[in-house]
Amino acid sequence: MTGAASGPAIGIDIGGTKILGAVIDSHGTVLEEHRVPSPGGWNEIRASVTEVVAQLRQRFPSVVAVGVGAAGMVTMEGTIQYSPNVLGFRSAPVRSELESAFGLTVTVDNDANVAAYAEHRLGAARGATDAMVITLGTGIGGGIIVGGKMLRGAHGFAGEVGHFQIDPDGPMCACGERGHWEALASGSALGRMGRAAVASGDAPNILAAADGNPDAIEGRHVSKAARAGAPDALTLIDHFCENVATGLVALANIFDPTVIAIAGGLVNDKELFIEPIRVHFVGHIEGADYRPIPAVVAAELGENAGVIGAAIMALDACN
Amino acid sequence: MTGAASGPAIGIDIGGTKILGAVIDSHGTVLEEHRVPSPGGWNEIRASVTEVVAQLRQRFPSVVAVGVGAAGMVTMEGTIQYSPNVLGFRSAPVRSELESAFGLTVTVDNDANVAAYAEHRLGAARGATDAMVITLGTGIGGGIIVGGKMLRGAHGFAGEVGHFQIDPDGPMCACGERGHWEALASGSALGRMGRAAVASGDAPNILAAADGNPDAIEGRHVSKAARAGAPDALTLIDHFCENVATGLVALANIFDPTVIAIAGGLVNDKELFIEPIRVHFVGHIEGADYRPIPAVVAAELGENAGVIGAAIMALDACN
Numbered sequence: 001m002t003g004a005a006s007g008p009a010i011g012i013d014i015g016g017t018k019i020l021g022a023v024i025d026s027h028g029t030v031l032e033e034h035r036v037p038s039p040g041g042w043n044e045i046r047a048s049v050t051e052v053v054a055q056l057r058q059r060f061p062s063v064v065a066v067g068v069g070a071a072g073m074v075t076m077e078g079t080i081q082y083s084p085n086v087l088g089f090r091s092a093p094v095r096s097e098l099e100s101a102f103g104l105t106v107t108v109d110n111d112a113n114v115a116a117y118a119e120h121r122l123g124a125a126r127g128a129t130d131a132m133v134i135t136l137g138t139g140i141g142g143g144i145i146v147g148g149k150m151l152r153g154a155h156g157f158a159g160e161v162g163h164f165q166i167d168p169d170g171p172m173c174a175c176g177e178r179g180h181w182e183a184l185a186s187g188s189a190l191g192r193m194g195r196a197a198v199a200s201g202d203a204p205n206i207l208a209a210a211d212g213n214p215d216a217i218e219g220r221h222v223s224k225a226a227r228a229g230a231p232d233a234l235t236l237i238d239h240f241c242e243n244v245a246t247g248l249v250a251l252a253n254i255f256d257p258t259v260i261a262i263a264g265g266l267v268n269d270k271e272l273f274i275e276p277i278r279v280h281f282v283g284h285i286e287g288a289d290y291r292p293i294p295a296v297v298a299a300e301l302g303e304n305a306g307v308i309g310a311a312i313m314a315l316d317a318c319n
Numbered sequence: 320m321t322g323a324a325s326g327p328a329i330g331i332d333i334g335g336t337k338i339l340g341a342v343i344d345s346h347g348t349v350l351e352e353h354r355v356p357s358p359g360g361w362n363e364i365r366a367s368v369t370e371v372v373a374q375l376r377q378r379f380p381s382v383v384a385v386g387v388g389a390a391g392m393v394t395m396e397g398t399i400q401y402s403p404n405v406l407g408f409r410s411a412p413v414r415s416e417l418e419s420a421f422g423l424t425v426t427v428d429n430d431a432n433v434a435a436y437a438e439h440r441l442g443a444a445r446g447a448t449d450a451m452v453i454t455l456g457t458g459i460g461g462g463i464i465v466g467g468k469m470l471r472g473a474h475g476f477a478g479e480v481g482h483f484q485i486d487p488d489g490p491m492c493a494c495g496e497r498g499h500w501e502a503l504a505s506g507s508a509l510g511r512m513g514r515a516a517v518a519s520g521d522a523p524n525i526l527a528a529a530d531g532n533p534d535a536i537e538g539r540h541v542s543k544a545a546r547a548g549a550p551d552a553l554t555l556i557d558h559f560c561e562n563v564a565t566g567l568v569a570l571a572n573i574f575d576p577t578v579i580a581i582a583g584g585l586v587n588d589k590e591l592f593i594e595p596i597r598v599h600f601v602g603h604i605e606g607a608d609y610r611p612i613p614a615v616v617a618a619e620l621g622e623n624a625g626v627i628g629a630a631i632m633a634l635d636a637c638n
Contacts, residue, residue, distance in 0.1 A: 073605075073606055073609065073610065081606070081609050081610060082606045082608075082609035082610065090609065091609070128473075129473060130472050130473035130477075142573075144573075146465055146466075146470060147465075147468070149466070151465060151574070152575070153449050153465075153574055153575020153576065154447075154448060154449035154575050154576055154577045154611075155575055155610060155611055156575070157575040157606070157610055158449075158573060158574050158575040159573065160572040160573060160575075160605050161572075161573055163568075163569075163572045163605045164483070164485075164568070164569030164570075164572060164573070165485050165565050165568075165569065166483075166484050166485065166487070167484075167486065167487050168485070168486050168565075169488075175605060177603060246484050246487075249482075249483070249484075250482075250483030250484065250569075251483075251573075253479040253480075253482045253483060254461075254463075254477060254478065254479065254480055254483070254570075254573070255470070255472055255477050256471070256472020256473050256474055256475070256476040256477040256478075256479075257472065257473055258473045284496060286392075286479050286482045286494060287392055287400070287401045287476070289401075290392065290400050290401035290409065290410070291392065291400060291401065291474060291476055292473075292474055
């Protein structure tokens with residue numbers, strides 16, 4: 001399935017709060033994992049990654065490669081150039097420094113790209129030549145497969161799909177621009193929408209789901225109330241799903257994919273999120289009566305997609 | 320430059336009001352052209368195209384291929400599946416029927432794609448592996464080059480870049496959706512903005528540029544008044560250029576190109592349009608301080624880009 005190098009490989013997911021490392025075989029199976037908190041700067045993160053890899057290699061000496069996924073803009077050379085709001089460093093030569101440290105092939109890509117890589121190779125988008133994997137979490141990340149290959153752009157920065165304006169009067173995005181898709185359709189956005197609805201007095205059930213504490217409301221409280229059938233929460237989720245669909249329509253009109261896989265812990269509920277998103281999507285895509293409509297499906301690999309995709313990408317780079 | 324088949328080839332541009340045919344050599348030079356009005360249905364258009372090609376082949380018997388560009392969604396097989404607002408037909412097997420009629424290689428693609436093909440091979444985007452050619456005319460068309468190749472998507476419908484929402488309260492798009500980029504940043508949109516400004520009494524100079532007839536105002540009247548230094552027109556054009564930039568930022572965040580070429584008769588004025596678009600663009604692109612900024616430039620091939628690109632694409636298909 002993954003060519004000559006049969007692994008295993010280590011996948012590393014560098015996030016804002018934790019570093020997750022896992023040993024992955026060529027079928028995408030997680031053999032072992034290890035996680036540590038994510039310290040601030042690149043020097044500290046490099047030390048933590050080195051420690052995680054050393055521990056995993058001790059148990060799996062046959063590891064042949066290390067793949068890294070990290071939040072931010074990653075160059076073709078594997079330098080983390082810029083991270084809008086997650087990591088506390090800029091212009092870090094991650095690939096070259098880790099390759100020297102480990103003496104193994106190392107690949108580095110954006111966290112959304114490695115998750116998409118996994119879904120394309122082994123998950124919800126497998127077999128598709130043109131697909132989009134969209135992760136709705138703290139922000140919105142995207143990995144776009146064009147003609148069977150990951151879209152990287154001229155410098156590696158392609159696929160920043162959360163950052164286009166869908167409403168000039170919308171809320172401020174974490175990047176500092178107003179009304180970006182990410183500000184209206186990420187997991188965080190659902191929490192913000194819940195807090196706003198409660199503040200305006202329209203959402204007693206959402207408030208109750210957060211034990212009456214309006215400041216504690218997150219997306220999961222909205223979905224909890226909705227699962228119990230609360231109309232205020234269901235209305236809000238429908239509006240949220242419409243926001244999600246607005247961005248998916250934009251991307252589908254641009255990319256003409258066959259599959260759109262939606263990732264992210266919150267939205268991985270087919271009935272509550274995926275199906276309403278699909279209905280809004282079909283209602284607005286260009287030329288719906290005259291074209292094959294892309295399938296809108298839930299991603300399959302869950303929160304391990306990042307480490308799996310990073311490891312498989314590194315294995316592929318050995319071949 | 321175009322490989323083994325050295326041409327010439329015929330490029331055909333099927334638009335809403337005219338069919339333009341031209342004999343093009345492998346350097347993109349127009350050797351001869353012929354245009355006829357564009358009748359309604361596919362049967363009539365096929366007859367007109369056949370006549371245009373016959374006339375041009377009589378003068379250039381060495382023609383080796385025919386390339387067609389047409390407004391609408393064109394499948395990989397060269398069928399015009401759907402045309403939102405320009406052509407009066409659906410599901411026409413253009414490539415196969417013309418190939419039978421001519422006994423030559425025929426290629427068919429979207430009008431914006433063939434124009435982009437020309438700009439990429441011979442014009443403003445030549446040499447770029449990742450580029451966008453955006454045509455601002457009656458609507459907005461786009462041709463996106465990814466890794467040196469035209470983005471076609473799974474079925475040929477990729478690159479419908481005009482149809483994403485940038486303002487939920489914006490004007491209705493020709494496609495029936497509200498606030499699409501095309502409704503706010505096409506050449507037609509500038510005319511609509513001019514008429515609205517005049518209707519609200521804020522634009523005496525724009526009204527004067529249209530000889531005092533508010534219903535006759537088009538984009539060219541706004542630009543005429545602006546070129547004469549009229550502040551009402553200059554304000555409006557700045558707002559229009561901001562709308563254009565909003566969409567370009569979205570696409571550049573997604574594609575990470577090195578060059579963005581802007582085509583369309585109206586906007587081909589560097590000082591009045593391209594430079595303000597560029598300034599707004601640079602002000603909003605993601606990570607501007609940490610990445611190479613794509614160049615925003617005027618397209619170079621003018622209104623012949625369509626026939627040139629169609630012909631060169633057909634020549635390339637022979638090789």
